[in-house]
């Protein structure tokens with residue numbers, strides 16, 4: 001029995017040396033320490049010994065069991081450690097490594113200014129509304145008091161679409177101004193009315209640094225009882241001062257647009273020299289800002305409004321030109337060129 005214990009101890013320790021993986025270790029456990037293992041076999045055999053031997057060998061076998069189980073545990077720990085450090089190594093992330101940056105875009109300068117314009121008018125109680133870029137001839141021209149044979153049509157030559165509009169509204173046309181929305185809004189919302197309509201417009205232009213076939217305008221309209229040019233003057237002065245964040249002056253000159261009567265041009269004091277006279281304002285101290293006037297009775301009627309009861313004013317200014325002025329952009333073509341080197345500067 002003593003020999004057997006020695007032999008088993010030697011064999012088991014040598015076998016443990018050979019264990020190289022946790023699968024080996026499982027097999028080792030089964031062979032030596034498992035329920036049907038060799039050590040358990042020896043322990044079972046103890047019952048056949050004399051009481052004397054049972055005592056001696058029982059103790060020795062138990063000690064061997066403790067020794068082998070201890071060494072087995074140590075081996076098991078070794079494997080566990082190796083596994084953990086391997087997965088730590090595999091899953092390690094270098095939190096200090098520089099990240100891959102995604103490029104963030106931003107709002108185009110045109111619409112940055114448009115948002116500012118909208119905010120200021122909303123603060124004054126105006127709603128922002130929208131209308132179609134493909135208009136009917138009726139809304140773009142006739143409804144606005146510009147009949148087909150009218151010379152004012154020449155100023156706003158544009159692109160026609162080879163298709164008729166709904167009902168009796170003539171051909172389809174890319175709108176030349178945002179003014180068609182005066183009538184659309186009157187019909188849709190009725191009176192009283194306080195709106196602005198920012199939007200893209202199109203004209204058949206020979207393109208150069210200050211002319212483009214596609215640009216943006218902002219239309220304004222206020223209709224109620226007892227509305228006069230004084231309201232227009234108040235609203236526009238307030239608007240320009242809030243936009244440019246300084247004291248401004250405005251003045252009216254006569255101007256012609258078939259859909260207003262009287263028609264006016266509004267000039268603002270030059271934002272570069274504050275009216276003293278400089279290169280930009282050609283020494284006049286004034287910059288032409290927009291067309292405007294009291295809404296023509298023809299237009300009110302087209303919008304279903306009785307001109308004897310209501311009156312109002314309308315204006316239209318070039319958002320594109322305003323943006324160019326504000327940022328000192330010298331060529332209108334940059335704005336819609338799609339060239340990111342331009343857009344990224346704002």
Ligand code: PHE
Pocket residue numbers: 176177178179257260291292293314315316317
């Ligand atoms: N629609 C005119 C234009 O494009 C501007 C305008 C709008 C003038 C409203 C008077 C009233 O030139």
